[in-house]
Amino acid sequence: MTDAKAYSNRKLIGLLLLGCVGMFGFGFALVPLYDVLCEKLGINGKTQSTAAEYKAVTIDTSRTVTVEFMAQTQKDMPWVFAPEMKRIQVHPGEVIRTQFHAKNLSAQQIVGQAIPSVSPGQGAAYFHKTECFCFNQQKLDANANAQLPLIFYVDTELPEQISTLTLSYTLYNITDKGYVDDVEQGAAK
Amino acid sequence: MNAITREADMDATHIGEHSTHHEEHPTGIKRWLFTTNHKDIGTLYLWFSFIMFLTGGAMAMVIRAELFQPGLQLVEPNFFNQMTTVHGLIMVFGAVMPAFTGLANWLIPMMIGAPDMALPRMNNWSFWILPFAFAILISSLFMEGGGPNFGWTFYAPLSTAYSPDSTALFVFSVHIMGISSIMGAINVIVTIVNMRAPGMSWMKLPLFVWTWLITAFLLIAVMPVLAGTVTMVLTDKFFGTSFFDAAGGGDPVMFQHIFWFFGHPEVYIMILPSFGIISAIVPAFSRKKLFGYSSMVYATASIAILSFLVWAHHMFTTGMPVFAELFFMYCTMLIAVPTGVKVFNWVATLWRGSLTFETPMLFALAFIILFTIGGFSGLMLAITPVDFQYHDTYFVVAHFHYVLVSGAIFSIMAAAYYWLPKWTGHMYSEKLGKLHFWCSVISVNVLFFPMHFLGLAGMPRRIPDYSIQFADVNQIVSIGGFAFGLSQLIFLVVVIKCIRGGEPAPNKPWDGAEGLEWTLPSPAPYHSFSTPPEVK
Ligand code: HEM
Ligand SMILES: [Cu+2]
Numbered sequence: 001m002t003d004a005k006a007y008s009n010r011k012l013i014g015l016l017l018l019g020c021v022g023m024f025g026f027g028f029a030l031v032p033l034y035d036v037l038c039e040k041l042g043i044n045g046k047t048q049s050t051a052a053e054y055k056a057v058t059i060d061t062s063r064t065v066t067v068e069f070m071a072q073t074q075k076d077m078p079w080v081f082a083p084e085m086k087r088i089q090v091h092p093g094e095v096i097r098t099q100f101h102a103k104n105l106s107a108q109q110i111v112g113q114a115i116p117s118v119s120p121g122q123g124a125a126y127f128h129k130t131e132c133f134c135f136n137q138q139k140l141d142a143n144a145n146a147q148l149p150l151i152f153y154v155d156t157e158l159p160e161q162i163s164t165l166t167l168s169y170t171l172y173n174i175t176d177k178g179y180v181d182d183v184e185q186g187a188a189k
Numbered sequence: 190m191n192a193i194t195r196e197a198d199m200d201a202t203h204i205g206e207h208s209t210h211h212e213e214h215p216t217g218i219k220r221w222l223f224t225t226n227h228k229d230i231g232t233l234y235l236w237f238s239f240i241m242f243l244t245g246g247a248m249a250m251v252i253r254a255e256l257f258q259p260g261l262q263l264v265e266p267n268f269f270n271q272m273t274t275v276h277g278l279i280m281v282f283g284a285v286m287p288a289f290t291g292l293a294n295w296l297i298p299m300m301i302g303a304p305d306m307a308l309p310r311m312n313n314w315s316f317w318i319l320p321f322a323f324a325i326l327i328s329s330l331f332m333e334g335g336g337p338n339f340g341w342t343f344y345a346p347l348s349t350a351y352s353p354d355s356t357a358l359f360v361f362s363v364h365i366m367g368i369s370s371i372m373g374a375i376n377v378i379v380t381i382v383n384m385r386a387p388g389m390s391w392m393k394l395p396l397f398v399w400t401w402l403i404t405a406f407l408l409i410a411v412m413p414v415l416a417g418t419v420t421m422v423l424t425d426k427f428f429g430t431s432f433f434d435a436a437g438g439g440d441p442v443m444f445q446h447i448f449w450f451f452g453h454p455e456v457y458i459m460i461l462p463s464f465g466i467i468s469a470i471v472p473a474f475s476r477k478k479l480f481g482y483s484s485m486v487y488a489t490a491s492i493a494i495l496s497f498l499v500w501a502h503h504m505f506t507t508g509m510p511v512f513a514e515l516f517f518m519y520c521t522m523l524i525a526v527p528t529g530v531k532v533f534n535w536v537a538t539l540w541r542g543s544l545t546f547e548t549p550m551l552f553a554l555a556f557i558i559l560f561t562i563g564g565f566s567g568l569m570l571a572i573t574p575v576d577f578q579y580h581d582t583y584f585v586v587a588h589f590h591y592v593l594v595s596g597a598i599f600s601i602m603a604a605a606y607y608w609l610p611k612w613t614g615h616m617y618s619e620k621l622g623k624l625h626f627w628c629s630v631i632s633v634n635v636l637f638f639p640m641h642f643l644g645l646a647g648m649p650r651r652i653p654d655y656s657i658q659f660a661d662v663n664q665i666v667s668i669g670g671f672a673f674g675l676s677q678l679i680f681l682v683v684v685i686k687c688i689r690g691g692e693p694a695p696n697k698p699w700d701g702a703e704g705l706e707w708t709l710p711s712p713a714p715y716h717s718f719s720t721p722p723e724v725k
Contacts, residue, residue, distance in 0.1 A: 009307055009379050016375045020413045027417025027447060031432060034443045043510045046440075074436070075350060115435040122510055172436030177429065 045121035047167075050135060052128035059093035060156045066090075067154065070168035071100055077173040078106040079140070081114075084147075092156040100133065100169065103145035111175045112138045114148075119166045126155035127165055134169065222317070225309030226715060227294045232612075233316050234291030235605075239681070241283030241323065242598075246674050248276040253670035255653055259660050269653035270338035271330060277341030281459065282366045283323050285593065288601045289462040290315075290373045293401050295612065297377065299706035299713060300395045302386025302722045307379040315372035322365035329355035329362075340651060342452065345433035345444040349425040360423040367412045374408035377401055386705070388724035392483060395704050397465030399486050403493045404461045407454045410497075415451040418444070442507050449500035457496045459593060461489060463560075463600035464531055467553050469704070470607050471535050474550035475542025476701035481534040488527035488534075495524045505576045514573045521571035525564060532561055547699070548622035552603035555630045556596060563591030566641065581651075584644025590637045595630075602629070602680065609687050610694030614712030617687040621679060628676035635669030 038046060067090055069083035080103040090096055104110055114134040118124040129135075133148035140146060154165065215223065224230060251272045255263045264272070294312065298305055306312050330336035332355040339347035348356060381394070381402050394402075421444075424430040431437025433444045464485075472479040479485070501509060501517040509517075535557050544550070566588040570576050579585060602625075609617050639662045644650075648659045655663065697707040705724070709717060 005383060009383055012379050012382060013308070013375060016378060016409055019409050020371055022413075023410055024413035024417050027414040027450075028421075030414075030447050030450070031421075031443065034440070034446060038440075041510075043513070045508065113436050119508060120510075121508055170435060172434075174436050177437065 043121050045117040045119055045124045047116050047118055047124050047127055047129060051132070052130050054095060054128075054130055054153065058156065059091050061091050063092055064089050065092060065154050065158065065162070066164040067096075067152075068164065068166040069098070069100075070166060071171070072168070073171045074173065077110075077112065077171055079104050079110065079112060079171060080145075081169070081171045090154055092154045092158055095130070095151065095153045097149065097151045099150060100148040101145070102138065102140065102148055102171075104140035104143060107142045109139060109141050109175075110173060112140070112171050113174045114138070114169045114171045117168050117170070119168065120162060123158065123162045123165045126158040126162075127167065128153055128155060137174065223313065225305075225313050227298050227306045227309070227312065228612075228713065228715065230306075230312050230316050231291045231293075231295030234287045234294060237316070237319060238284050238288035238291060238601075239684075241279050241287065242677070244327070245276050245279035245284055246677065248272045248279070249670060250674055252276065253667040256655070256663050257667040258664070259655050259657050261654055264653070266653045267335060267338055270340075270651070271336045273651050274337045274340055274343075275326065275330065278326065278337070278363075279323070280593075281341060281455070282363075282370075283319075285459045285597050285601070286370060287319060289401070289404070289459075290370075292397075292462065292466070292601070292604055292608075293373070293377055296608065296706060297380055297398055297401060298384070299611075299709060299717050300398050300704055301381065301384060301389050302705050302718045302724060303380060303384035304716055304719050306376050307384050308376045311372050312376055315369045315376065318365050319369050322362040322369065325358050325365070326362040329358040332358070342448060343419075343422065344448070345422060345425065345441045348422050349433055352426060356426055357423060360419045363419045364416055367416045370408050370412050374405035374412075377405040378409075381405075386718065386721040386724050392486070393724060395465070396468035396479070396482070396485055396489075397462065400461040400463075400465030400468075400489050403489050404458050407458050407461070407493055407496070411451040411454045411458075414447065415455075418447050418451065421447075442504075445504050445507060446500070449503045450497075452503065453500040454493075454496045456589075456592070457492060459597050460560075461493070463556065463597050464489060466600045466604045466607075467535060467556055468531075469702075470549050470553040470603055471538050471557075473607070473699045473702040474545050474547060474553070475539050476544075477538055477542040479534070480537035480540075481530070484530055485534055488530040491527045492524060495520060495527070499524060502571055502576070505573050506580050518571055518573045522568065525568055525571075528564055532557060532564075547606075548617075548619060548626055549603045549607035549699075551623065551626045551630075552599050552606065555626070556599045556603065559591055559595035559599065559630075559633070563588055563593075563596055566591060579644060581649055582644035583640045583648045583650055586650050587637050587640035587644060590640070594637065595633050599629075602626075605680075605684070607699070608706075609684070610698040611706055611709070611711050611713055613688050613691075614694055615687050615691035616694050616698060617683050617691065621683045621686070625676060625679040625683060628679060629673060632669050632672035632676055636666055636673050637669070639666050639669075 037043075066087055068087045069085065071081045071083050073079055073081050080101070082101050084099045084101060088096065088098070102112070116129075116132070116134050118127050129150065129152045131149060131151040133150065138146070138148065221229065221233060224233075251264060252269065255261075255269055294306065297303075326336070332353070334353035334355060336353070336355050337343065337348070337359040339352055343359075381398060385394075421430070421432040425432050425434055425439070431439040433439045433441045435441065468479055468485055498520045499517055501513060502521045505514060505517070546554075566584065570579055570585065570588055606617060606622055609615075643659055643662050643666070646659065648655055694711040696709065696711055698711070699707075705718075705722060706713070708722070
């Protein structure tokens with residue numbers, strides 16, 4: 001092999017390896033990219049993770065939207081977790097208060113985190129929670145139970161074609177995960 | 190233009206020189222362990238691939254035996270899941286991909302007039318790490334808790350929250366397979382770019398070389414993304430990250446996006462080299478020039494580029510916005526256009542050719558027809574509203590087995606028959622070859638065609654039990670499966686017989702064949718073009 005050839009081989013290998021490293025990085029870059037895109041386009045049903053200000057000035061009584069509630073627990077989560085009501089008819093702009101019931105069936109204290117998701121995904125940006133147990137972690141002592149409050153309203157700008165919004169919570173057991181920021185003690189019996 | 194008369198242009202005196210050229214090389218096991226020769230490494234890859242084909246095939250037999258009747262009879266559901274998972278992984282990464290790399294090793298240097306691959310020592314490494322990867326993967330089946338059971342697509346949270354402890358071994362083995370593929374791809378690119386004989390310009394390259402070049406770029410683009418995905422699974426499962434864990438702010442749907450960003454180009458990695466093989470064999474047995482050489486090159490390139498824009502057609506049912514559903518639906522359908530160009534080009538090549546039907550040609554013709562059936566079922570799946578019904582049913586299983594078994598695998602068989610005389614110096618037994626073909630082509634259809642109906646009727650994939658109305662069709666499918674599996678043993682016999690002896694093969698056993706490899710003696714000498722041939 002001539003020197004010139006060896007050099008051009010090395011150069012090409014270098015470029016190709018750079019491409020590999022770049023694509024490995026790109027795979028990880030997809031993670032923040034995904035979050036940003038979903039948030040900007042409001043497409044994957046993620047709702048905001050902090051309380052919304054109530055901004056609606058009028059209640060659009062000409063329109064009725066069905067809001068459905070779902071609750072499920074993940075593996076290793078020995079809680080009963082269920083909505084107080086399964087569905088409700090609301091007018092956009094109307095403030096609604098409801099609650100979810102949780103009971104720790106185990107003999108240990110358990111910390112849970114509820115993750116909300118709205119379906120259809122495009123509706124998520126129009127579903128505003130002014131108060132939600134999902135903004136905090138929930139701690140329940142052995143066999144304790146709690147009523148977890150949710151206050152929300154549906155934006156008057158909700159696109160025409162959406163007539164039903166389904167809010168689904170999945171409850172995760174995060175006792176061992178060591179997340180300790182603002183744990184909320186399960187309150188009222 | 191595409192080197193029809195290439196071998197006539199060759200300087201015949203080069204050929205005789207090789208036998209006097211070569212140095213001593215070690216024999217026995219050392220020859221194979223330390224070899225840097227492209228032909229030895231090609232042979233190793235091909236045998237490895239065949240062993241994996243039989244191993245993965247044995248797992249498919251377990252699956253089909255369990256599904257022979259409704260109810261659970263032979264294996265535990267969890268073991269059934271491990272079989273579907275490891276069958277898929279072995280066939281994709283152990284059988285199809287190494288077979289293509291083996292063919293690339295054997296053929297690319299001979300086709301472009303090079304003495305060897307550009308990076309022979311790396312070539313040795315990229316092969317020898319593979320057996321370790323698969324030893325790790327297969328041994329994980331025997332660990333406590335069992336091997337991977339989450340499907341070859343290892344969707345989170347199946348592969349994170351719900352997976353067995355052996356998942357770390359799965360991740361590690363995929364890392365090794367990825368490194369091996371990337372090294373192979375780098376070698377192919379450097380060889381094609383820097384080692385072409387004088388006069389071998391880009392638009393004279395045989396299509397097998399072109400399609401492999403493009404495949405190699407696809408590998409470099411997506412294998413690192415796969416490595417990243419398995420790494421995220423590993424850290425989510427063992428090190429407390431939350432890439433895919435909603436409780437910690439991650440998103441399991443994101444797993445699917447990242448996986449399919451790799452996964453769809455991956456399916457083209459498994460078919461583009463086939464296109465190259467078929468484009469060599471069809472003209473040879475039609476005794477005509479390939480119709481539309483340059484459109485073949487452009488079609489391959491457009492398929493490769495488009496393959497990055499369609500990944501979410503695997504995710505229509507995840508609840509994407511309508512706009513995204515439409516975008517991915519149209520892009521997917523768009524890919525059918527360059528694919529169709531290829532099929533029409535092959536048909537046009539056959540048109541009014543003087544056809545003969547030796548075994549390679551039979552496999553090539555079966556490829557064209559059966560791959561097209563797979564393309565059509567792909568188009569059906571691409572229609573978003575329709576996919577809501579077909580998704581995760583046996584219809585999808587039928588689709589991808591048509592493109593992968595009667596597509597990719599048939600093209601590999603065709604290639605093996607076509608180049609065996611060059612590799613071994615002997616003609617294979619045409620009678621046994623034809624027997625292998627007819628057994629395979631009939632059983633493959635008995636095996637996979639009825640799966641379309643099972644899927645349309647709603648039988649879900651990857652489930653060890655099914656409702657009673659699917660019983661008859663599943664029985665037919667299983668019988669087809671056992672027949673197909675057994676038929677492949679004929680191939681083993683043909684190959685062994687052909688290595689051991691047989692009618693001596695002339696330099697160019699197929700009178701319509703083209704390309705530099707046929708100017709070499711049969712069997713091809715250990716070192717091919719030590720002095721570059723002249724290509725005019
Ligand atoms: C005309 C070309 C093609 C079209 C339009 C197409 C379309 C599709 C679609 C829409 C799906 C998703 C189905 C579902 O899960 O609901 C799919 C699955 C699949 N396709 Fe294709 N496809 C094409 C060609 C190919 C080729 C050439 C290959 C491989 C050689 C291939 C391999 C696969 C595989 C392996 C899957 C299933 C992956 C899994 O879920 O395990 N396809 N195809
Ligand atoms: Cu795809």
